[in-house]
Amino acid sequence: xxxxxxxxxSVQAGGSLRLSCVVSGFTSDYYIIGWFRQAPxxxxxxxxxxxxxxxTYYDDSVKGRFTISRDNAKIAxxxxxxxxxxxxxxxxxxxxxxxxxxxxxxxxxxxxxxxLYDHWGQGTxxxxxS
Numbered sequence: 001x002x003x004x005x006x007x008x009x010s011v012q013a014g015g016s017l018r019l020s021c022v023v024s025g026f027t028s029d030y031y032i033i034g035w036f037r038q039a040p041x042x043x044x045x046x047x048x049x050x051x052x053x054x055x056t057y058y059d060d061s062v063k064g065r066f067t068i069s070r071d072n073a074k075i076a077x078x079x080x081x082x083x084x085x086x087x088x089x090x091x092x093x094x095x096x097x098x099x100x101x102x103x104x105x106x107x108x109x110x111x112x113x114x115x116l117y118d119h120w121g122q123g124t125x126x127x128x129x130s
Contacts, residue, residue, distance in 0.1 A: 003121030021094035046112025094121035
């Protein structure tokens with residue numbers, strides 16, 4: 001399994017960026033793709049996730065600003081990040097799992113558990129200046 005991540009960059013506060021992640025090698029009908037981020041000196045945290053069925057999760061810190069979408073035809077996802085804030089500055093990591101989790105995992109946030117994800121893409125730097 002390979003994850004090819006792209007996007008990221010540097011913007012001023014209020015700007016937008018888009019991250020993409022394409023997964024190859026999955027054979028399961030189920031998948032979850034999402035992003036974690038890690039700022040200097042901080043732990044890696046879950047940002048947003050989407051399943052093949054369209055279930056989504058957003059961390060409270062990005063709700064209303066970030067939108068995740070999927071492309072089932074090629075097992076890929078994108079994260080549109082709008083109204084970026086300096087606090088969004090971090091290395092963003094695409095992650096994927098081919099296990100099924102019920103809707104309750106998305107509702108209560110368990111889906112952002114880092115231990116659920118077996119496959120990781122390379123980190124992408126996102127820098128937001130004030």
